[in-house]
Amino acid sequence: MTVHDKRLAGSHDDILEAIAAALDIPPGKFEEARQRYEALGGWLDRPESTLADLDPAISPHGSFLLGTVTRPLTDADEYDVDLVCRVNGSKAALTQKQLKDAVGHEVALYARARNMAHPEERRRCWTLNYAEGAQFHMDVLPALPDAQRYQAQLRAKGFGILAADGDLSGHAIAITDNQRSDYAVISDDWLQSNPYGYAAWFRSRMRVRLTEAKRSFAERERISASVGEIPDYKVRTPLQQAIQLLKRHRDCMFAEDGEHKPISIIITTLAAHAYNEEASLSAALQSILMNMDRYIEERDGIAWVSNPVNPAENFADKWPEEPCKRDNFFRWLAQARQDFAQYLRASPYDTIPDELERRLGPALVKRALNSVMPDDGAIGAPALLLGGGHDAELERARHAVDAIQSSGSQSRPWVR
Amino acid sequence: MLTLLEVQAAIAFEQPGLRATEIDGKIVVEGTFVVTAGSAVCDPAGPLARYAVRIELTHAYPRIEPRVFETGGRIKRDPDHHINGDGDCCVTVWENWLATAADTGIAAYLGGPLREYFLGQFWFEKTGSWPFGERAHGMEGMEEAYADALGIANRRKDILYYLRILRLPRPRGHWPCPCGSTRRLRDCHDTDLWSMHHRIPPHLARAMLVRLQPRKGELFKAGF
Numbered sequence A: 001m002t003v004h005d006k007r008l009a010g011s012h013d014d015i016l017e018a019i020a021a022a023l024d025i026p027p028g029k030f031e032e033a034r035q036r037y038e039a040l041g042g043w044l045d046r047p048e049s050t051l052a053d054l055d056p057a058i059s060p061h062g063s064f065l066l067g068t069v070t071r072p073l074t075d076a077d078e079y080d081v082d083l084v085c086r087v088n089g090s091k092a093a094l095t096q097k098q099l100k101d102a103v104g105h106e107v108a109l110y111a112r113a114r115n116m117a118h119p120e121e122r123r124r125c126w127t128l129n130y131a132e133g134a135q136f137h138m139d140v141l142p143a144l145p146d147a148q149r150y151q152a153q154l155r156a157k158g159f160g161i162l163a164a165d166g167d168l169s170g171h172a173i174a175i176t177d178n179q180r181s182d183y184a185v186i187s188d189d190w191l192q193s194n195p196y197g198y199a200a201w202f203r204s205r206m207r208v209r210l211t212e213a214k215r216s217f218a219e220r221e222r223i224s225a226s227v228g229e230i231p232d233y234k235v236r237t238p239l240q241q242a243i244q245l246l247k248r249h250r251d252c253m254f255a256e257d258g259e260h261k262p263i264s265i266i267i268t269t270l271a272a273h274a275y276n277e278e279a280s281l282s283a284a285l286q287s288i289l290m291n292m293d294r295y296i297e298e299r300d301g302i303a304w305v306s307n308p309v310n311p312a313e314n315f316a317d318k319w320p321e322e323p324c325k326r327d328n329f330f331r332w333l334a335q336a337r338q339d340f341a342q343y344l345r346a347s348p349y350d351t352i353p354d355e356l357e358r359r360l361g362p363a364l365v366k367r368a369l370n371s372v373m374p375d376d377g378a379i380g381a382p383a384l385l386l387g388g389g390h391d392a393e394l395e396r397a398r399h400a401v402d403a404i405q406s407s408g409s410q411s412r413p414w415v416r
Numbered sequence B: 001m002l003t004l005l006e007v008q009a010a011i012a013f014e015q016p017g018l019r020a021t022e023i024d025g026k027i028v029v030e031g032t033f034v035v036t037a038g039s040a041v042c043d044p045a046g047p048l049a050r051y052a053v054r055i056e057l058t059h060a061y062p063r064i065e066p067r068v069f070e071t072g073g074r075i076k077r078d079p080d081h082h083i084n085g086d087g088d089c090c091v092t093v094w095e096n097w098l099a100t101a102a103d104t105g106i107a108a109y110l111g112g113p114l115r116e117y118f119l120g121q122f123w124f125e126k127t128g129s130w131p132f133g134e135r136a137h138g139m140e141g142m143e144e145a146y147a148d149a150l151g152i153a154n155r156r157k158d159i160l161y162y163l164r165i166l167r168l169p170r171p172r173g174h175w176p177c178p179c180g181s182t183r184r185l186r187d188c189h190d191t192d193l194w195s196m197h198h199r200i201p202p203h204l205a206r207a208m209l210v211r212l213q214p215r216k217g218e219l220f221k222a223g224f
Helices: A012-023 A027-044 A096-113 A147-156 A160-164 A195-204 A207-221 A238-253 A264-274 A281-295 A323-344 A354-360 A362-372 A390-407 B004-012 B094-100 B106-127 B138-150 B156-166 B190-199 B202-212
Strands: A057-060 A079-086 A126-129 A136-145 A173-175 A191-193 A297-299 A302-304 A310-314 B018-023 B026-035 B049-057 B067-070
Touching (some): A027 A057, A147 A160, A147 A191, A238 A354, A264 A281, B156 B202
Antiparallel strands (some): A173 A191, B018 B026, B049 B067
């Protein structure tokens, strides 16, 4: 690639966006994953499928649905594609075990038909591993629709407004858990989950920027589709990019202690709360890093990160029994503030501080910089493009002075 | 009462080169103060300048003025640079800022007078002039700043009388109006004095009076 082929960076935002793009799942990989889960969906719904009469449907949830997927830390690690396999069954007719086994049976047949390894059973899902080159695996979560019970419980707990909102609570599901005592008996009391309600809430936190990003995408690609026709996964908003960067920073910081690292759902939820539709990634990061901890409540002395679509659920429920998880969250937040602020507030755009580079991964940062910097522009080079020197500095200072003078808030030095 | 947490929150993103700790009941902030060119999150060229500093705060902030020391030796130690020999920075006349600023929190101080002071130092370094002007040294500069805060002419006698009125919980209506009309305050500039009283509350007026060090009898002669 020559310098003429590149869209060269000229700001901190350009650099951070390039890093976020390097973190994202590559479009080809995304498409491959999408084709594979759609193929799995087609398999589950084929006429011979034992689930066919239950109208099975496969769809992504988690970071794949939210658009906050981040590249695994090493090439040996895999993307984790979370899928819901929703069947139109009833808890009155199926036990959790029957549903889990039925889905597992079909997933196993699918794996055998494609010469893949037998799916592994997890507590709540089946894990389908692809060949090494695929670099992803799929966690298939068997589920039944359970919105009515979910909404009834919300109402009973005083969250009537949420219960009345079809987008936020009308797609809740019941899921299986093989550790529960009622796993193999007919019961109405299944674990519940609401990944689509959560995704609707998440989208609502960036509605303006999502629409704007789709409009820009349509213009850039010269397509005539309306904004509503462009799928969410085609674009990224500052909120999504900020979450990708923060998750990566977390992953690098806790590379040696993955078990106790701050969990993605806490980072995602707090970041989405703190985001105020900022138009740029730098402004989004500032807003999120400075305000995200304000959304940690305290209920009866317990730290509480509410599930926004089920406030009775605490995403930080492990913190009381494992205080190091709480400590790690705040340690990570302080470090992330420090690292990103050192870059945004105290460095020129073309100089990534060592600490931030280390906590985003030097190889990834280098790759991102190569994509947006002139080929000779090594990391840490002086800001040649900015036209440095005495006059430029003075001109910048003059703007700063003018801004202060026009705001009227000025103080004058004296001598005591 | 200012807490360490508040200080840490104020510097967390805005001044990433600073660290705050609590030492012997004082909050000490040390490190590199960056002077940014604008209020935006980031400037492509980075900060304009950096100064090594030590800021000493008490829990009684803003009642007690912070002490700021430039520790890197970038600023020449002489009064014309508005710095004392030990690096003690004469940032601004404190009570003037308290009386005129809408927000006197620690974040507002760091982003207001302190940024302006170091931006001024940078500008002086480059041009030999002060971008926002400068106060006369010592008592003269203080009187000038207090007169500005009060919005009156810079006459010591008048400043003292206004502050004497303002230091009370409520302006005394039967006292002579400070405008010099010889009428009683309640019959003259009563409304203006109440508005001034709101801007410069009694505790601030008392602090200003103390710093003006009125000579024996000077205070009582003022205005009469």
